[in-house]
Each structure stands twice: as structure tokens, then as C-alpha cells.
Amino acid sequence: MPTKDVKKTIGTLAEGVTKNQLNYAIKAANKKLFGSGVLSLGELEEWAAIKSRIPQDNRTAFVLDKDIDHANAKFRFLVSSRQLLSLVGELRIIAADCTFKTTLEGFPLLVVCMVDEMRHAHPIAFGCLSNQSASDYEFAFNCIHETCAKIGIKLDALEFFISDGETALKSAAKKVFGGIKTINCYFHLKQNLKKYFQKFKIQADLQSSISDGIDKLQIAPTQKHYESAVQLFMTDYDSVPGFTDFFAKYVNNSNFAGWHEAFAPGVPSTNNAVEAINKSIKYNALHRQKQTLATFKTLLLRLVETYGDPARLVHRHRVFGIQEQREAWRFLNSGKTTRPVRCGIHVYMFIPGSEREEVSMNEIRRFMVPKYTSFEDYKVDLNTIYRVSMPDENYMQWNCTCRIFFKNNICSHIVIAAVKQGLYQLPPEADPTIIGRKKPTGRPKKMSKALVIE
Numbered sequence: 001m002p003t004k005d006v007k008k009t010i011g012t013l014a015e016g017v018t019k020n021q022l023n024y025a026i027k028a029a030n031k032k033l034f035g036s037g038v039l040s041l042g043e044l045e046e047w048a049a050i051k052s053r054i055p056q057d058n059r060t061a062f063v064l065d066k067d068i069d070h071a072n073a074k075f076r077f078l079v080s081s082r083q084l085l086s087l088v089g090e091l092r093i094i095a096a097d098c099t100f101k102t103t104l105e106g107f108p109l110l111v112v113c114m115v116d117e118m119r120h121a122h123p124i125a126f127g128c129l130s131n132q133s134a135s136d137y138e139f140a141f142n143c144i145h146e147t148c149a150k151i152g153i154k155l156d157a158l159e160f161f162i163s164d165g166e167t168a169l170k171s172a173a174k175k176v177f178g179g180i181k182t183i184n185c186y187f188h189l190k191q192n193l194k195k196y197f198q199k200f201k202i203q204a205d206l207q208s209s210i211s212d213g214i215d216k217l218q219i220a221p222t223q224k225h226y227e228s229a230v231q232l233f234m235t236d237y238d239s240v241p242g243f244t245d246f247f248a249k250y251v252n253n254s255n256f257a258g259w260h261e262a263f264a265p266g267v268p269s270t271n272n273a274v275e276a277i278n279k280s281i282k283y284n285a286l287h288r289q290k291q292t293l294a295t296f297k298t299l300l301l302r303l304v305e306t307y308g309d310p311a312r313l314v315h316r317h318r319v320f321g322i323q324e325q326r327e328a329w330r331f332l333n334s335g336k337t338t339r340p341v342r343c344g345i346h347v348y349m350f351i352p353g354s355e356r357e358e359v360s361m362n363e364i365r366r367f368m369v370p371k372y373t374s375f376e377d378y379k380v381d382l383n384t385i386y387r388v389s390m391p392d393e394n395y396m397q398w399n400c401t402c403r404i405f406f407k408n409n410i411c412s413h414i415v416i417a418a419v420k421q422g423l424y425q426l427p428p429e430a431d432p433t434i435i436g437r438k439k440p441t442g443r444p445k446k447m448s449k450a451l452v453i454e
């Protein structure tokens with residue numbers, strides 16, 4: 001229970017206890033539970049040295065590396081296990097986030113995760129860095145990079161790095177994992193947008209129209225749609241005080257530009273999965289209580305072992321849910337038509353939006369080379385048709401341009417395309433036909449009359 005809750009409960013239960021008495025009692029109880037909590041750099045050095053041997057066992061936690069600067073009283077270390085690091089070689093998205101209010105000394109917890117094909121995050125290393133500069137993060141990522149090399153894990157699958165707006169994290173990831181593309185968390189962009197509105201005292205109706213426009217840009221079906229629409233959007237609001245200065249960073253600066261879905265199809269555009277892990281660690285492992293560094297470092301080893309449970313479900317491949325299979329069944333039995341198109345080396349399946357019956361060649365041409373004359377024009381065009389990219393027969397890796405796919409990595413359109421291509425068969429449980437009332441049985445009328453006569 002967090003200290004503030006303890007204080008509140010005792011405050012209401014025991015009358016006459018002074019604030020000082022309460023603070024003293026809590027301090028004494030903490031000391032009894034966690035020891036004096038004081039950890040010297042020497043003790044940290046000793047602990048890290050003992051724990052740095054790479055164990056043979058997959059789940060046992062070890063210190064990947066430590067860097068203790070006695071002259072400037074700074075330190076940094078990272079812990080993981082063979083089991084957790086093995087995911088670095090298998091998944092393509094790495095993400096990191098620092099969470100504060102975890103230690104009494106004020107040092108944050110760094111959590112590095114891999115994100116699986118159904119967008120769930122899995123921690124692969126925990127760190128404690130006394131400072132949070134680009135060189136500290138570089139140290140952390142290097143620990144992962146070098147240990148993987150030592151134990152024979154190849155990092156060839158790594159493609160994307162997701163983080164909040166912090167530039168230090170992004171530049172460190174780019175430096176260590178050469179060629180990695182950085183995604184800038186969309187949730188953090190929206191938070192900064194709110195701050196901008198407050199700072200410039202933007203009127204409420206203008207706020208909602210800008211915010212809605214950015215939401216629509218975020219789900220642009222393809223990079224071409226985004227590029228065509230974003231300039232029109234900027235022009236529409238260029239007279240709003242401070243807006244061009246605020247938003248240009250998210251359009252032109254490569255560290256901040258990767259927040260829209262078309263930038264990386266099939267990759268989350270927020271850091272939410274990692275932040276959910278951090279929240280769960282704070283609640284469940286740290287019991288919503290800041291820990292002394294002495295306890296904290298041991299807790300990190302325990303966390304490595306907990307998350308290293310081989311039974312933990314990791315989606316290395318996407319999976320169709322029953323919902324999208326039922327939607328696909330409905331579509332396939334609705335008489336609506338799809339349209340496969342080959343475009344150079346690319347093969348696509350075009351699927352009409354819910355209001356339409358078919359896709360015309362004109363609509364396909366417009367989709368492939370989108371050109372808008374106004375931002376309004378772009379908004380009206382959204383969701384009219386969807387495009388599934390079919391680069392090979394591995395339909396579980398196909399991407400769609402609809403917002404459901406952007407959110408879940410899977411949608412009914414991919415199921416429809418796979419069925420249409422003859423690669424997938426819907427299971428009987430996908431049949432959404434409502435079971436009607438059974439027709440009453442009984443003898444035919446003629447027969448009963450005959451029987452009555454008899």
C-alpha cells in the first residue's frame with residue numbers, strides 16, 4: 001500500500017495521532033521491513049560483479065553490464081536472462097520507457113520490451129540509470145546488443161523502435177541498432193497538442209477541429225494519402241497562432257514524424273503496451289511503493305525470472321479471431337464483390353467499405369495515386385474502400401489499410417482476401433447465421449383428419 005494511503009487510513013482510524021508520530025512510525029516500519037535502505041557504490045559494485053556471470057540456465061537473471069563512476073557518484077546497470085533476450089532475435093519491434101517514482105532515492109526504472117505480432121509487450125531487460133542522457137541509454141542498448149552477440153542471438157529481425165517523445169532514447173536506439181526506424185508515440189503527440197492549446201489559449205471549437213484533423217491524418221491509409229493530406233491540413237490552420245511551429249516538428253523532423261499508421265503498417269503507433277507493463281510492475285511487483293535501491297535491484301532480478309516464464313504467451317505470428325472470421329463470412333455471403341489488382345510487382349485485393357457493394361477501377365486509380373484539392377476532400381474519401389497487400393501466400397503477414405487493422409494487426413478484410421485467394425477456409429464456427437425457431441413438427445393435417453374420422 002502506498003505511504004499516502006497508509007497515512008490516510010490511520011488518520012481516519014486513530015484519532016489523536018499527530019502527523020509527526022505517524023511519519024516516525026512509518027519510517028521505523030520501513031526500516032524494519034527493508035533495512036536501512038542505504039546502498040553504497042561499493043556494495044552495488046560487489047553485487048553487480050557477483051551477478052554478472054552468464055548462467056547456463058535460461059531463466060536465471062544476471063547483470064548484463066554495469067558502469068559505476070565512483071568519482072562522480074553515478075551508476076548504470078541492466079539485468080535480463082537468456083530466456084528474455086531470446087525474444088530480441090525473434091521479434092521485429094523493440095520499445096523502451098523510463099518510469100519514475102520507483103525508488104526512494106529517485107532513480108527511475110528503465111524497461112526495454114519487445115512487441116509481438118498481436119501488439120503485446122514483453123519485457124526483455126530492466127535497468128537502473130542514475131542519469132537519463134543519450135549516452136546512458138546508449139549504454140543500456142549496448143548491454144543488450146553485446147550480450148546478444150555473446151550468447152549467439154542475431155538481431156537481424158529488428159526493424160522498429162517505439163518510445164515517447166524523448167529524443168535521447170531515440171538517438172541512442174538509432175546509434176546502437178543501426179538502420180532501425182523510430183516510431184514516435186501518437187499518444188504523446190496528442191498530449192503535447194493539449195499543452196499547445198493551453199499555452200496559446202486556442203478556442204474550444206478550433207481545438208476540436210484541429211484534434212479531429214490530426215486523428216484523420218493518423219489513420220491515412222497509405223503514405224501517399226498522408227503526404228497529400230498533411231500539406232492541405234497545415235495550410236488550413238496556418239493562421240492559427242503558433243500552430244505551424246508546433247506541428248512542423250511532427251511533419252518534418254525524422255525523430256518525431258513516425259506517428260501515423262501508414263508510416264509502419266502492422267506496427268503500433270503508441271507506446272501504450274510498454275506503459276501498461278510499467279503500470280503492472282508498479283502495482284504488482286512494487287506494490288505502489290517506492291523501494292530502496294538495495295531492495296529494488298533484487299526485485300529487478302525477480303522480475304526477470306517472473307517474465308521469463310516459458311509458459312508466457314508470445315504471439316510470434318498473428319492470429320485470426322472469431323469476430324473477424326464471422327464478419328468475413330457475412331461479407332462473403334452478402335453478394336458484395338472484391339477486386340484483385342496487380343500493380344507492377346505488387347498484388348492487392350480491394351474491398352468495398354460498409355456502405356458500398358463493389359470497387360470501381362476509378363476508385364482504385366484514385367486510391368493508388370491520391371490527389372486532393374482540400375483536406376475536407378481527403379476526409380470524405382476515408383473508409384470508402386480498403387486495400388489488402390498480398391506480397392506472398394503468407395496471409396498472416398498481409399497488411400490492410402483500414403482502421404481496425406491499424407489497431408489490432410488483423411481485420412476481416414485480410415480474412416476475406418485469404419479466402420478469395422483460396423488460401424484459407426472459414427471454419428464452421430465462423431457461421432453467423434442466427435438459429436431461427438424450429439418449425440413445429442406433428443402430423444400433417446390431412447392425416448389427422450383421417451384419424452379423427454376413424
Ligand SMILES: [Zn+2]
Pocket residue numbers: 386400401402403404405411412413414
Ligand atoms: Zn482491414
